[in-house]
Amino acid sequence: MTLSIWLIVSVALFCIGLLAALSRRHAIFILIGIEMMLAAANINFIAFWRFAPQPAQPIGVMVAIFSIAIAAAEAAVGLAMVIAVYRHFHTTSVDQLDRLKG
Amino acid sequence: MNSVVFAIIAIFTLTFALAAATNPRLMHAALSFAVMFVGVAAFFFLLGAEFVGLVQIFVYVGAVAVLIVFTILLTRRDAEKDRGFNWGGVIVAIAVFAGLVWAILKTQSVSIGPPVIKALTVKQIGEALMTSYVWPLQCVGVLLTAALIGALILVLEDKRE
Numbered sequence: 451m452t453l454s455i456w457l458i459v460s461v462a463l464f465c466i467g468l469l470a471a472l473s474r475r476h477a478i479f480i481l482i483g484i485e486m487m488l489a490a491a492n493i494n495f496i497a498f499w500r501f502a503p504q505p506a507q508p509i510g511v512m513v514a515i516f517s518i519a520i521a522a523a524e525a526a527v528g529l530a531m532v533i534a535v536y537r538h539f540h541t542t543s544v545d546q547l548d549r550l551k552g
Numbered sequence: 553m554n555s556v557v558f559a560i561i562a563i564f565t566l567t568f569a570l571a572a573a574t575n576p577r578l579m580h581a582a583l584s585f586a587v588m589f590v591g592v593a594a595f596f597f598l599l600g601a602e603f604v605g606l607v608q609i610f611v612y613v614g615a616v617a618v619l620i621v622f623t624i625l626l627t628r629r630d631a632e633k634d635r636g637f638n639w640g641g642v643i644v645a646i647a648v649f650a651g652l653v654w655a656i657l658k659t660q661s662v663s664i665g666p667p668v669i670k671a672l673t674v675k676q677i678g679e680a681l682m683t684s685y686v687w688p689l690q691c692v693g694v695l696l697t698a699a700l701i702g703a704l705i706l707v708l709e710d711k712r713e
Contacts, residue, residue, distance in 0.1 A: 452664060456599075458656055462566055465648055466645070468644065469642060472638065473640070474638075486588070489592045489608075492604070492608075493592065500601070502667075504669045507680050510601075512681070515603075515677075524699075526619060527699050529622075530702070536626070
């Protein structure tokens, strides 16, 4: 159980999130992909904290807690935007939201 | 840390993550997303950060998953239509994965075992939050309030006249 195995698992989770964010057309799925990437980053923070020599303060854990709080705020605003966009354009497909396209 | 437990949790988490990323049915994908976060929380438990694991379950499985399900239900009329799948994203994701794994395997300093540490108690986390991290904590409070008000304003019906 070395640190590199944890990093590889978190890279796999990150890339699945990237896949969801890049290849899905539905706006909610792009948000889900971003949340997955943030979770992968949190796993990295906690893994580096666990495998490093212990400092006086649990820095990695603190960063992960703040990152979860900010990700929750981001999800709330993002989903509110999806609802607002749906009301306005009657679609949540990001391919059809091309009014600003030149 | 038990490698068998680790392998089981890793397969569980990555399977549900893939299901959430590729399932064309929105509601099933949202539920896979919630289950995936239980797996991520299990990773945190395995790493000795129990508090973060619990916060993860409360916030994601409890709140964010419900928010996503609500949003899917509110945009339902649109949700059932089949969407195209962009295969370019698959290629980019595989390329990023290969590059990062190559970088991790090339780096000597990350192939280390875990040191023996004292268990991290919630008391320690609380003391750290209330002493050296009190300023970021207040900022996160302001940010969450702003996000709450912003989300409310975004979804308010605009009153014409």
